[in-house]
Amino acid sequence: MLVVCSYCRRTIVDDPAAGDQVSHGMCPGCAEHFEALWRGMSLGEYLDQLADPVLVVNGDARVVAANARVARLLGRDRAELAGLLQGEAFACAHSRLPGGCGKTVHCRECTIRRGVERVATTGVPVEGQPAYLDTAEGRVELRVSVRPLDGLVKVVVEELTPSPLGAGR
Numbered sequence: 001m002l003v004v005c006s007y008c009r010r011t012i013v014d015d016p017a018a019g020d021q022v023s024h025g026m027c028p029g030c031a032e033h034f035e036a037l038w039r040g041m042s043l044g045e046y047l048d049q050l051a052d053p054v055l056v057v058n059g060d061a062r063v064v065a066a067n068a069r070v071a072r073l074l075g076r077d078r079a080e081l082a083g084l085l086q087g088e089a090f091a092c093a094h095s096r097l098p099g100g101c102g103k104t105v106h107c108r109e110c111t112i113r114r115g116v117e118r119v120a121t122t123g124v125p126v127e128g129q130p131a132y133l134d135t136a137e138g139r140v141e142l143r144v145s146v147r148p149l150d151g152l153v154k155v156v157v158e159e160l161t162p163s164p165l166g167a168g169r
Contacts, residue, residue, distance in 0.1 A: 005030055044068075044078060055155040059120030061086040061102060061113060064152055073159055086112060086155070093134045106134075115146035116153050123148045 001018035004011055005027035012027050026034070036045065047054050047067035056065045063081045066089070071078040074090060081089045087101030090112070095101035107113050111131035118126060125147040133140045143158040 007034075053157045053159075055081070055086065055089065055157065056149060057086055057116055057153050057155060059116075059153065061116045061153075063089050070157060073157065086116065090133050091135045093136055112142075112144055112146070112155065115144060116155065119146045119148050119153045 001013065001015050001020075002011065002022045003013035003025050004022060006024040007030040008027060010027050010029075012025055033049070043056065043065040044067065047056065047065055048069075050067060050069075053070035053073045054067045055063060055070050057063055063084050063086065066078050066081045068078055071081060074081070076089070085095065085101035087095030087107070087110070092101065092110075094104050094106040094110075097104045097106075101107065102113060111129050112133075115126040115129060118124060125145070127145045129144050129146075131142045131144050133142060140159065145156040147154045147156070
């Protein structure tokens with residue numbers, strides 16, 4: 001008998017001596033995931049299950065939630081990211097200029113900012129775009145993907161160069 005997880009399709013039991021029937025159940029990993037969902041998993045907890053550093057922002061690029069991986073990448077506590085504009089969260093040097101994140105001449109060229117605005121306006125995702133971030137500690141090369149997420153915008157960050165972002169904070 002073969003018992004397969006109804007959700008992820010992993011084999012739970014494979015016992016040829018019990019016959020060639022197939023049955024379904026729930027594996028321990030899926031059971032743990034759904035248990036967390038049913039008890040009220042926060043968006044941050046959900047995002048922590050993703051392998052990539054992820055930031056979720058609203059259409060104005062204000063952080064709604066972040067996973068622990070992006071918080072580590074940015075050298076910040078996840079709780080302090082909520083409510084910041086994306087440039088503030090990323091410690092963009094231009095976000096400290098008069099006008100702030102999204103309002104400086106540099107923001108017109110910001111791949112992350114333009115990607116968030118495009119996805120918020122059109123719903124069309126931006127995949128694997130090269131980007132850079134000017135911080136007080138120097139320039140960091142990134143690759144970003146920006147996708148719609150239930151009325152919000154999901155920003156997935158891949159760091160390409162060793163980062164001064166998390167250093168000294």
